[in-house]
Amino acid sequence: MPSKPAHPLKPIEIAIQRLPNGGGLPLPAYASDGAAGMDVVAAETLTLRPGARHAVATGFAMAIPPGYEVQVRPRSGLALKHGITCLNTPGTIDSDYRGEVKVILANLSDDNFEIKRGDRIAQIVPAPVQRASFAEVESLDETVRGAGGFGSTGVASGSAEEEAEDDNIPDNVGSLSAIKTRRQND
Numbered sequence: 401m402p403s404k405p406a407h408p409l410k411p412i413e414i415a416i417q418r419l420p421n422g423g424g425l426p427l428p429a430y431a432s433d434g435a436a437g438m439d440v441v442a443a444e445t446l447t448l449r450p451g452a453r454h455a456v457a458t459g460f461a462m463a464i465p466p467g468y469e470v471q472v473r474p475r476s477g478l479a480l481k482h483g484i485t486c487l488n489t490p491g492t493i494d495s496d497y498r499g500e501v502k503v504i505l506a507n508l509s510d511d512n513f514e515i516k517r518g519d520r521i522a523q524i525v526p527a528p529v530q531r532a533s534f535a536e537v538e539s540l541d542e543t544v545r546g547a548g549g550f551g552s553t554g555v556a557s558g559s560a561e562e563e564a565e566d567d568n569i570p571d572n573v574g575s576l577s578a579i580k581t582r583r584q585n586d
């Protein structure tokens with residue numbers, strides 16, 4: 401059998417504490433050799449009604465090393481099959497937080513969703529944190545984009561034909577692809 405290539409990044413060590421409500425539950429763990437996230441299980445049993453949200457207990461707390469965070473992310477299977485997601489995705493666990501990790505689940509489906517103690521409800525991924533300091537200025541440098549954003553470049557790939565047609569549209573109306581998109585959404 402071919403040997404597995406080692407993961408190129410050295411794992412960081414995170415102190416983890418099992419809380420009284422986490423007795424007997426597995427700690428977060430990778431489900432496969434190449435999994436990016438460690439699966440997290442629920443430490444409580446509940447029904448999440450349609451449209452409802454709940455901070456689900458996990459039964460553990462962590463001391464993340466300075467310079468890192470841990471992100472809490474949804475599981476795609478729960479999202480696709482049941483409309484269950486982490487409302488604040490990615491959730492942020494700060495390095496100075498010592499409380500119980502909670503998973504803020506929301507039910508975006510029309511059906512009740514049953515969560516049983518021990519069910520895998522989310523996954524966590526450690527990440528380095530780049531901090532910044534602000535340098536306040538009177539004005540910012542100019543760019544082609546300027547203040548355009550929030551879909552200003554449209555949706556379609558923008559063919560040469562469309563660009564030619566765009567030339568006939570007054571500036572205050574918007575690009576052809578943007579107009580088509582608006583029509584589609586109306």
Ligand SMILES: O=c1ccn([C@H]2C[C@H](O)[C@@H](COP(=O)(O)OP(=O)(O)OP(=O)(O)O)O2)c(=O)[nH]1
Pocket residue numbers: 472488490491492493494495497500501502503504
């Ligand atoms: O999905 C999450 C998100 C956050 N937390 C915990 C750990 C995190 O360190 C703390 C604060 O989270 P965040 O900074 O996102 O919340 P906030 O609303 O800004 O609260 P705070 O004022 O306590 O920072 O809550 C969780 O357990 N799960």
